Amino acid sequence: MASPQAAKRQKSSKDVPYELIYWPGIPGRGEHIRLAFEEAGAEYTDTAHEEGGIEKVMAAIDPKSTGDDLNPPTCAPPVLKHGDLKINQTPNILLYLGPRLGLVPSAEEDEDAVYKINALALTALDGLSNEAHDCHHPVATSKYYEDQTEEAKTKSADYIANRLPKFLGYFEGVLSGEASKGGEFLYGGKLSYADLVLFQCVDGVKFAFPKALARLEKEGKYERVFALHESVKERPKIKAYLESERRQKYSMGIYRHYPELDED
Known part of the structure; x- marks a missing residue:
């Protein structure tokens, strides 16, 4: 069950379970949304665990679709359906869910907080999700990894040497700041969905580049970032979720481990 505060924010004219429409088999970009649901104790369904769920995904992103009288067509999963609302784009979905799940301060507490938290989530998704994905597909997403391995090695070396320290350092600075x-x-001073996003991004990068992340963690320059990752992992509802069968394993999604790309 959600906390009283979260339940109050979740209550709306759309007082029905949330529906997450996403591919089965990988955590992917839908994982950020699952973590928000799990932390808040929200009632939701997930096509990744439904028989015939893939058909729902394909229907939601049918290129022939023109949407309906209330919603434009959705381009790609994850898709959130809540009552008569249907939206996609991970940060957009989190922006919608944050106030309803109690994962941002209320407007009465801090009217601008949601935009600051959204900026933090967007930054994590840019540098620690999208760029991490581009390490193994730097030329074209339509080509196999084996068709761009040499380019992937170059991209990954730069990512590990320059981009990872940049983004880890940024979030270390955020955690060191007064705000x-x-x-x-x-x-x-409170958990928000940006913390859940950062957790998932760091967790994924740890899978993709275990040697590089072990070295960076050992250096001690990003202690607060790695401490946040561990803290979120140990939150009771998150811990229970991570240990359940609902948490899908990393494989061939955004985060992929190719030993030849991982520099220690």
């Missing part, structure tokens, strides 16, 4: 209110969470 963090203590350094445990990214903003305001």
